[in-house]
Amino acid sequence: MERKPVPGRRATIGDVAELAGVSKQTVSRAINDKGEIGAATKERVLEAARSLGYRPSRFARGLRLQDSVTVGLLLSDVTNPYYPEVASGVLEVAEDRGWHVVVGDSRxxxxxxxxxxxxxxRQADALIGQCSSPDEELARELPGVPIVLLDHPPGHRGHGSVRIDFTSGMRQAVDHLVLDRGRRxxxxxxxxxxxxxxxxRRLSxxxxxxEHGLPAGADWTAHAVSHTVAGGEAALAELLTARPDMDGVVCYNDQIAIGAMRELKRAGRRVPADVSVIGFDGLPLGELVTPSLTSVHIDKARLGRLAVQEVARLLADPTAPPVPDAPVVHPELVVRGST
Incomplete structure (x- = not known):
């Protein structure tokens, strides 16, 4: 018994019944492990369900039984302060709807x-995550599962997305260094x-x-091997060796920026008198360092709210095509002591 899931369409209980040659009631009994069904019939039904990638709609059952929706949230690294803030935003708006959230970490x-x-x-009605896997792979490995992708353009049918406008954020950062602080x-x-x-972030x-007529590219870039303070320290040391006359630096995230400030101090460079430093994410951590960190702030609560709204849209119609313009979070520069 073998049939491929139909791309872009969630398998129904009717599809399983047709493939297994039984009634919908028999499929329901097999899926829910009820009695009055033979072992061979049950196995045939379950094999049909596996073949089609069928998942019972907990959302639809919740509408009938007043059950709650459960959302799965995948984080890339729970040790990075950015992701717990994103999780907090999702949890807050999901709680307002009476929904539950289960969390996983891909490390x-x-x-x-x-x-x-x-x-x-297996535990949730829909998923939210910042995923590196291509749309096609997600659709193949998770057929019929509504997924909302963070920092991702609209793509596969059944997938929603919420974008962060990194371009405008980095424009604000560079403009501040060039126009307000005179860095060249x-x-x-x-x-x-x-x-x-x-x-x-880098391309922007x-x-x-x-556009300001300043040098940019590989000769003015260093790569942090991790999104950590240590990663920022090592990257800044490399960049400072190549560009000892550097007078400003924009960083992928706040932790890398804090590492950059630590390394500049170690090298005898004053922040911001000699080198201005800007982070990206807007973590509260940036207010605790000296000098306090200028950063492009992402509204994590709004990110969570938009993601949950996308989940609700997909649950209402799992086969809906992707919207042409994904919801967008626009970051805002917060100027503090490091520039």
Whole structure:
């Protein structure tokens, strides 16, 4: 018994009944482990369900039984302060709807990402996550599961998305350094290994630097091997060796920026008198360092609210095509002591 799931359409109980050659009532008994069904028939039904990628709609059952919706939230790294803030935003708005949230952590590993999503999918009606796996792979591995992707353009049918406008955020950061602080030799600390494609944050910063007539590119970029303070320290040391006359730096995130400030101090450079530093994310952590960190702030509560709204849209119609324009969170520069 073998039939491929239909791309873009969630399998129904009727599809399972047709493939197994039984009634819908028999499918329901087999799926819910009820009596009055033979072992061979039950196995045939379950095999049909597996073949089609069928998942009973907990959402539809919740409408009938006043049960609550459960959302699975996949985080990339729970040790990074950014992700608990995102989780807090999702939890807050989900709680307002009376929904439950279960959380998983991929630890930044793509293999673990798919495994974690599959575990969450067995417990939840829909998923929210910042995923590195391609749309096609997610659709193949999680057929029929509504997924809302963070920092991701609209794509596969049955997938929603919420974008962060990194371009406007980095334009604000670069404009502040150039126009407000008069910096002319500005480096970029990227958040991925050198072999990886450039992130939107880096590309946006470099584009704006060039628009100001300033040098930008690989010669003015260092790569943090991790999104941590230590990663920022190492990347800044590398960049400072290559560009000792650097007078400003924009960073992939706040932790990398704090590491950059620590390394500048170690090298005898004053922040901001000698080098201005800007982070990205707007974590409360940035207010606790000296000098306090200028950062491009992302409204994590709004990110969570928009993601939950996308989940509600998909649950109402799991086969709906992706919207042409995903909801967008627009970051805002918060100026503090580091610039």
């Amino acid at each position: 930044g590993d793509r293999r673990r990402e798919l495994e974690a999503l599959q575990v969450l999918a 030799r500005i480096g970029v600390l990227e958040g991925t290994p050198r072999a990886n494609p450039a992130t939107e 910063a470099e584009q704006r630097l060039r």
